[in-house]
Amino acid sequence: MVNPLLGLYHIRAFGYSCYLLVDGDEAVLIDTGMWGCVRKIEALLELLDFEWLNLKAILLTHGHIDHAGNAHTIASLSEGKVYIHRLEHAHLRGEYHYSKANRWCARGEALLRRFTHYTPATPDIYFQDQDHLPFWGGLRVIHLPGHTTGHCGFYSEKHDILFAGDLFTYFLRPSLPPRSFCTAPWFLRESFDKVAALDPSGILCSHSWHPDPGQTRNGFDRLYRRICRGSICLPENK
Numbered sequence: 001m002v003n004p005l006l007g008l009y010h011i012r013a014f015g016y017s018c019y020l021l022v023d024g025d026e027a028v029l030i031d032t033g034m035w036g037c038v039r040k041i042e043a044l045l046e047l048l049d050f051e052w053l054n055l056k057a058i059l060l061t062h063g064h065i066d067h068a069g070n071a072h073t074i075a076s077l078s079e080g081k082v083y084i085h086r087l088e089h090a091h092l093r094g095e096y097h098y099s100k101a102n103r104w105c106a107r108g109e110a111l112l113r114r115f116t117h118y119t120p121a122t123p124d125i126y127f128q129d130q131d132h133l134p135f136w137g138g139l140r141v142i143h144l145p146g147h148t149t150g151h152c153g154f155y156s157e158k159h160d161i162l163f164a165g166d167l168f169t170y171f172l173r174p175s176l177p178p179r180s181f182c183t184a185p186w187f188l189r190e191s192f193d194k195v196a197a198l199d200p201s202g203i204l205c206s207h208s209w210h211p212d213p214g215q216t217r218n219g220f221d222r223l224y225r226r227i228c229r230g231s232i233c234l235p236e237n238k
């Protein structure tokens with residue numbers, strides 16, 4: 001979705017998305033993607049008559065390579081500061097010690113790191129739950145662990161939209177991310193309850209065919225109802 005009125009731009013590639021948020025002559029990026037994304041972001045900046053230096057910050061929902069893959073390159077091009085939760089440090093470095101339950105995630109990431117010549121970004125700022133970030137009229141960090149321990153969303157009070165990262169996916173139907181890609185699933189229920197209590201009118205997630213915030217919010221409600229009914233079982237303990 002491109003919504004110039006809000007300054008909200010959706011950059012889509014190979015099943016994942018990044019978002020460029022524009023406010024005046026400043027832009028911030030939520031997640032950085034992998035192949036092809038740098039070129040797409042650059043083209044979008046040009047379209048907006050911006051340069052890389054207009055990009056002030058790179059906000060990472062978590063450290064998986066499909067979100068942080070270009071953070072190093074984009075930080076070098078733009079001099080934008082890299083923001084992430086401290087608990088994502090090992091993921092970002094590619095040093096996270098995956099358990100057996102997450103072996104497919106571990107193998108996939110290792111392969112992608114080699115294939116893309118991954119260089120980890122150096123975080124400039126570690127945020128935590130409820131921190132206020134001075135971008136796009138103000139973004140509040142919402143810690144939503146479960147997919148990873150330091151996984152966070154960003155909530156815009158001004159636009160009443162939550163960027164929910166990988167809390168859920170929304171292709172054919174709203175779903176949890178695959179079990180192998182969730183390293184702390186026992187926190188998921190708490191995170192879903194937190195989003196339901198926040199009650200944003202719009203939600204955008206990173207892996208979705210539905211770039212409309214209202215539609216994705218409806219998808220969240222459908223998924224949350226299935227969780228509350230017990231049709232989807234979430235682990236309660238480690």
Ligand SMILES: [Zn+2]
Binds near residue numbers: 062064147166181
């Ligand atoms: Zn992820």
